[in-house]
Ligand SMILES: Cc1cc2nc3c(=O)[nH]c(=O)nc-3n(C[C@H](O)[C@H](O)[C@H](O)COP(=O)(O)OP(=O)(O)OC[C@H]3O[C@@H](n4cnc5c(N)ncnc54)[C@H](O)[C@@H]3O)c2cc1C
């Protein structure tokens with residue numbers, strides 16, 4: 001396990017990225033999609049942790065009938081990579097500790113769909129460190145993903161011109177970048 | 178043409194230029210265009226314009242974890258370079274040296290941020306381009322600091338015109354004495370809140386100016402057609418990765434291609450210039466010693482004139498490492514000032530605030546530029562300060578909060594999806610760039626008993642912000658807040674990141690404008706260079722990078738290095754023609 005992680009770390013500096021597997025347009029429009037990243041398995045998180053995270057993320061960012069949500073982008077993969085490549089050992093440890101403490105008290109997977117939203121809300125209000133981290137990371141992961149950027153935010157890779165002051169409706173949303 | 182002797186032909190040129198960054202590119206262009214067989218010796222690797230901008234079109238999601246920020250693994254190699262917080266990341270860390278490979282000694286914390294590759298920091302620079310004014314050239318003489326500049330604005334004006342016309346600078350003429358007008362392409366646009374700020378500042382502070390940043394981007398057609406490598410700015414704001422449109426000035430888009438077209442240019446990369454060879458018979462330099470960065474072999478290259486453009490610290494280290502009987506303390510160091518008087522600009526102090534209103538307004542295009550508040554202190558009788566001399570400018574801008582606002586609002590579910598459809602409130606921040614005085618105590622030196630991986634004596638830097646800078650910063654924070662408040666900002670807060678010795682990352686060098694190590698002056702006893710940037714006692718060596726600066730002004734300095742270089746090259750060629758060199 002440790003060896004494996006180190007090997008991946010070695011290649012982290014490579015600028016070659018990966019491409020998210022885009023769901024078909026029909027799946028997005030239909031509000032359901034196949035697994036956003038088939039065959040993926042976490043490197044830093046455990047499979048169970050990934051499942052809890054994705055479960056929470058889907059409640060936080062449900063999508064709409066016109067817009068993708070967390071289920072279309074695999075938030076657990078984003079958090080997995082964030083902790084794997086960008087966090088210090090202390091930060092990694094702290095997430096694991098928080099996760100453990102959380103899991104000892106709550107079984108998120110076993111909750112009914114109707115309860116989940118209220119649960120996350122109350123945990124956020126209580127200042128639960130773990131839920132807050134998942135919340136922040138989920139929003140960040142979603143809004144920086146290709147789908148979130150292109151289908152929820154407004155994405156314009158090559159603006160071509162610059163305008164200082166225009167009516168908001170000409171943009172119609174938040175600039176992705 | 179000017180060969181020294183038959184056997185040395187292939188290593189003998191009319192001119193050697195050391196370094197291919199902002200100033201070296203200019204030296205190469207001017208000398209080659211004027212007909213000199215010119216060799217550029219560049220320490221770093223070769224870079225091909227556009228082709229080697231490998232990250233230029235990558236989106237966030239093309240990087241692991243949707244971010245270009247540096248990985249923990251990367252950070253290990255970039256301890257100093259990463260201190261700025263924005264220069265080292267996966268999008269452009271390949272334009273910065275690995276500190277593990279290119280060490281130097283920080284006697285006091287010093288942020289020496291640099292890149293070794295063809296084009297130097299012209300690829301990563303922020304492109305802000307301001308002229309120094311008469312006030313700046315007179316400053317040392319007037320307040321009795323260090324030594325007087327041997328030149329005045331009138332000497333520089335035609336050369337500022339000349340370089341701006343070639344590189345293309347977008348900006349607005351405002352007719353200010355402290356910030357001279359230039360030859361500008363159309364300015365970029367201020368957004369609604371910046372316009373409000375501009376009005377508020379003018380109205381509340383007796384006409385104090387807020388202007389659009391002046392930046393070396395093409396916002397219109399250049400008036401010349403010398404290089405085909407330039408296109409119009411597309412407002413992507415990914416300039417630091419290298420611009421596939423060649424829309425901002427770099428050596429690779431602007432100067433080196435012109436030099437190459439003359440057929441007079443040779444560029445040799447991986448060539449570390451270790452020293453200048455002094456010839457006691459002619460009292461001139463005859464060439465340079467070069468270490469091959471890959472094989473570590475040494476060789477010599479000869480020429481009639483030598484331009485040192487390795488950037489201020491590196492140029493001074495080459496001179497300090499060029500010892501001879503005539504110059505036992507380093508070439509041109511009769512004054513003992515070589516390596517001293519390191520300056521930078523002190524920044525990381527200012528204010529920010531929120532603006533209400535304009536909820537139905539937004540902007541388009543990622544403007545690679547901000548607004549600029551030209552210096553307003555100590556410029557006339559009414560603006561004199563008792564607590565410090567010189568002054569500062571601000572750079573900044575306003576924007577609307579993006580998607581991150583939903584995190585602050587703790588939105589969830591449907592509410593979150595809705596909230597992601599509208600940008601948040603407007604915020605505006607301005608950050609000061611303050612003048613730093615030349616101070617003999619701020620110095621660098623070499624330790625010959627301690628060699629770097631290439632066999633060069635290790636560079637030691639021993640410099641820190643001094644009293645005038647630190648006092649000025651109080652005003653920089655307070656004035657920023659006052660201006661924002663007067664313009665209607667709410668929740669204004671100031672920030673100050675330097676007056677705290679623990680903060681290595683805000684130590685000198687953080688302005689990335691290090692300069693002054695081989696200053697120009699009128700007297701050989703107190704300066705290294707004369708008014709044409711020649712070493713006083715070795716006149717075929719010209720130094721036209723930041724080392725030459727006698728004072729710093731508070732303006733971003735690179736435009737001045739370009740103008741000094743073009744001016745010095747003109748002088749060198751006319752002296753060569755007169756057989757004076
Ligand atoms: C992120 C960033 C933002 C900046 N923003 C601005 C800005 O907005 N406005 C502004 O005016 N300035 C800005 N600067 C500063 C600007 O980049 C420098 O002032 C400018 O590049 C200095 O030009 P130079 O020719 O002296 O050196 P450089 O551009 O640094 O080039 C020096 C070259 O010499 C080579 N070299 C070094 N040692 C040797 C040797 N021994 N032998 C051979 N070659 C050698 C290097 O490899 C390099 O290619 C910024 C810099 C950075 C990094």
Ligand code: SF4
Nearest residue numbers: 410411413414416420
């Ligand atoms: S903003 Fe302009 S100069 Fe910068 S990368 Fe984009 S096109 Fe090039």
